[in-house]
Amino acid sequence: MSQADLVIIGVSVGVAVGILIALCAFVGIKWYRKRFHPQRCASEPSVTTLPIRTNGIGTSIDSSASISSSITTNGLQHPAKSTQRSWWNQHNKDLFASASGIPRYSYKDIQKATHNFTTILGQGSFGPVYKATMPTSEVVAVKVLASNSRQGEKEFQTEVLLLGRLHHRNLVNLVGYCVDKGQHMLIYQYMSNGSLANLLYCEGERILSWEERLQIVLDVSHGIEYLHEGAVPPVIHRDLKSANILLDQSMRAKVQAYLYLGPNPVHQVQVSVLKARNTSTQHEVADFGLSKEEVFDGRKSGLKGTYGYIDPEYMSTNRFTKKSDIYSFGIIIFELITAIHPQQNLMEYVNLAAMDSDGVDEILDKKLVGKCNLEEVRLLANIAYKCLHKIPRKRPSIGDISQAISRIRKRRLTKEDTMSFAGDVSQVVRRIEHQQVELSKITNMRDNAGIT
Numbered sequence: 001m002s003q004a005d006l007v008i009i010g011v012s013v014g015v016a017v018g019i020l021i022a023l024c025a026f027v028g029i030k031w032y033r034k035r036f037h038p039q040r041c042a043s044e045p046s047v048t049t050l051p052i053r054t055n056g057i058g059t060s061i062d063s064s065a066s067i068s069s070s071i072t073t074n075g076l077q078h079p080a081k082s083t084q085r086s087w088w089n090q091h092n093k094d095l096f097a098s099a100s101g102i103p104r105y106s107y108k109d110i111q112k113a114t115h116n117f118t119t120i121l122g123q124g125s126f127g128p129v130y131k132a133t134m135p136t137s138e139v140v141a142v143k144v145l146a147s148n149s150r151q152g153e154k155e156f157q158t159e160v161l162l163l164g165r166l167h168h169r170n171l172v173n174l175v176g177y178c179v180d181k182g183q184h185m186l187i188y189q190y191m192s193n194g195s196l197a198n199l200l201y202c203e204g205e206r207i208l209s210w211e212e213r214l215q216i217v218l219d220v221s222h223g224i225e226y227l228h229e230g231a232v233p234p235v236i237h238r239d240l241k242s243a244n245i246l247l248d249q250s251m252r253a254k255v256q257a258y259l260y261l262g263p264n265p266v267h268q269v270q271v272s273v274l275k276a277r278n279t280s281t282q283h284e285v286a287d288f289g290l291s292k293e294e295v296f297d298g299r300k301s302g303l304k305g306t307y308g309y310i311d312p313e314y315m316s317t318n319r320f321t322k323k324s325d326i327y328s329f330g331i332i333i334f335e336l337i338t339a340i341h342p343q344q345n346l347m348e349y350v351n352l353a354a355m356d357s358d359g360v361d362e363i364l365d366k367k368l369v370g371k372c373n374l375e376e377v378r379l380l381a382n383i384a385y386k387c388l389h390k391i392p393r394k395r396p397s398i399g400d401i402s403q404a405i406s407r408i409r410k411r412r413l414t415k416e417d418t419m420s421f422a423g424d425v426s427q428v429v430r431r432i433e434h435q436q437v438e439l440s441k442i443t444n445m446r447d448n449a450g451i452t
């Protein structure tokens, strides 16, 4: 072989190897892009949109699946791979919370703010609630979640993300959270007058006037209206009850919403997202804060909510809709009218009272007798009866309920105005009459004295 041949062979091999390397690099880059691009996309919706997953029955949210689709998409599911999940776990632990702008506190911060957890406010089914004073001097309520809960880190983060997005003057706002030393805590606005249930049923508590009760009903309806019609995506509360309505220092009511899965499975609180599928008006129920195995199955799972407040239609169909919240709200209205707890046969009294047009007078809270306008009580009871209609579709929407309650209050204000105007007129008439009497007295005196 000549030297020239060797050079040609060398160059040819070199070119072939070069082409092979270039080909490998090209295929490698393509493979890399294909494999890692979805991850990059997946993280984006979590920052700007609420993650959502479809499970065939309902539309559910959980953080493990949240990377697969978003509420702004057409609802199609893009199954997430386990490798992506672990990547997600590692890199996005705090993304949810930081996305919602909710500040995170350390265990030490909370320990200090609660004087080493000595300022207990109450005990819920998820754990104790403490009063805390934060370094900013803000007074808050810290809900320490039971450590034996089945809820994992991801579900907790999802909860923080979701709750952090709900802002309304009639919702108890989430103002912080803590994940530290194996503890999960939610930090809420402090509500100095405690829960409505405490005020209605605990001896020694101040008596709620009729005016206050009417204001509370209106506040709660505005809170639910925000969840059902204002929040994006809309939210079903699923556990409306007097214990979840808290009152601030001015006795204004706020609804407490949370979806943490507690240790007691029949007492789970879930907030559900309703998602319209394409242009259809039909809504689907979604659950989140649930691990994959625990995803709410509309047909198989146990009932969620609190005994006494659960819509009977939901019990028979296992399908939870906004109208199930309306049912629970109807029960709360009757609690405010009667001060009878739903677990103390409230519905039996309510059904008896329904037989007569003024039957509700008979079940009125004794503390209100003679201290309220019965016509207003009957009007409010009528709204509550509509909320409890057996057929969910015939129950009013929360917007209609808010308007109807507002009308009762407006009616009262107009009446008060008329009465105060009438009072003013009668005062003027009385003054004129008095002046006339005085005048005639003077005239008589003049006549008697013969003064011209």
Ligand SMILES: Nc1ncnc2c1ncn2[C@@H]1O[C@H](COP(=O)(O)OP(=O)(O)OP(=O)(O)O)[C@@H](O)[C@H]1O
Pocket (backbone or CB within 6 Å): 121, 122, 123, 124, 125, 126, 127, 128, 129, 140, 141, 143, 172, 188, 189, 190, 191, 192, 194, 195, 198, 243, 244, 246, 256, 267, 269
């Ligand atoms: N934001 C708050 N401000 C003031 N007090 C609160 C606050 N949140 C809860 N509490 C007090 O702590 C008690 C327990 O509250 P929590 O919400 O944990 O349980 P619950 O609503 O009574 O029952 P469940 O946990 O079953 O819903 C309440 O009854 C109330 O007195």
